[in-house]
Amino acid sequence: MLPDAVEHHHPALAHQFDSLAQQREAAALGMWVFLVTEVLFFGGLFATYAVYRWWYPDAFAAASHELDILLGGTNTAVLITSSLTMALAVHSAQLGRRRLLLLFLIATMALGCVFLGIKGVEYYHKFVEHHVPGPGFEFEAAYARQAQIFFSLYFIMTGLHAVHMIIGIGIMLAMFWMSWRGRITADYYNPIEVSGLYWHFVDIVWIFLFPLLYLIGRHA
Amino acid sequence: MSQTHVVPTRVYYTIFAILMFCTYLTVQVAFLDLGALNTVAALAIAVFKAVLVVLFFMHVKYSTRLTWVVVIGGAFWLGILLALTMTDYLSRAWGTFG
The missing domain is CATH 1.20.5 (Single alpha-helices involved in coiled-coils or other helix-helix interfaces)
Incomplete structure (x- = not known):
């Protein structure tokens, strides 16, 4: 018998780790490695954006004017607020406050849904205005072709971001279920912490998308 | 049991306020004519916001x-x-x- 080992073994501690702290560190580190691949995934699109904006600055400015700053700005505020509720959810988990954790997870999911709703309204406007790239695309003649490139990038970048939001909400649902079942404690909250990292990453992507898509050449 | 670094909520609220102010700032700056510096200013504010999120919300400062x-x-x-x-x-x- 190994009384010491039995005594110190926490049910949430996987056998390959020495301690809960080491296990938590490994989880966060693994998530960060994944997020770096995500940074480069989005990075390719940002590089594409940089090249085309360098080539067609006037068309990009003209096309950017068609986006709604109020809706885009509101969505930025909504996402930043959801990052706050996410940070507070992790905080509640660290303190083992289950009720508060559940509430903050709901708030985060609700704000995520508000973001997607506003995004949907914006997409709808673009369909009505014939600003969706393709045969039905309409724009002032001088910039028609180049503006299609801007709107292609707009839909691909915001669309990929929206897919990440949907996945994020799915992850939050799983976190809600785990927390509801009492599997998250002050000793073991790695899933909440790691999900939070993902949520904040998606927020950061939008922090760059907002000025680069909505705010070009507004002073002209 | 292992000790974890619990960040006081005051820190989160402060970062949140700065992020919101920076969002307002980036919209206002976009309407000023700074020439090529408009893009530089927009990116500088975005990078600043991203660094705050990474350091505090994502706990890298304490990692x-x-x-x-x-x-x-x-x-x-x-x-x-x-x-x-x-x-x-x-x-x-x-x-x-x-």
Whole structure:
């Protein structure tokens, strides 16, 4: 018998780790490695954006004017607020406050849904205005072709971001279920912490998308 | 039991307020005519906001050196992607002049 080992073994501690702290560190580190691949995934699109904006600055400015700053700005505020509720959810988990954790997870999911709703309204406007790239695309003649490139990038970048939001909400649902079942404690909250990292990453992507898509050449 | 670094909620609320103010700021700056500096200002504010999120909301400020290495490594590789791509595209037209 190994009384010491039995005594110190926490049910949430996987056998390959020495301690809960080491296990938590490994989880966060693994998530960060994944997020770096995500940074480069989005990075390719940002590089594409940089090249085309360098080539067609006037068309990009003209096309950017068609986006709604109020809706885009509101969505930025909504996402930043959801990052706050996410940070507070992790905080509640660290303190083992289950009720508060559940509430903050709901708030985060609700704000995520508000973001997607506003995004949907914006997409709808673009369909009505014939600003969706393709045969039905309409724009002032001088910039028609180049503006299609801007709107292609707009839909691909915001669309990929929206897919990440949907996945994020799915992850939050799983976190809600785990927390509801009492599997998250002050000793073991790695899933909440790691999900939070993902949520904040998606927020950061939008922090760059907002000025680069909505705010070009507004002073002209 | 293992000790974890619990960040006081006051820190989160402060960061949240700064992020909101920066969002307002980036919209206001976009309407000023700064020439080429408009893009620089927009990106500078965005990078500042991203760094705050990474350091505080994502707890990197309180994380191990190994985490710092991964985060900085990621930013560095993104820099390689953008910088090397743009050195090509920015310099392509040079040969066509003169």
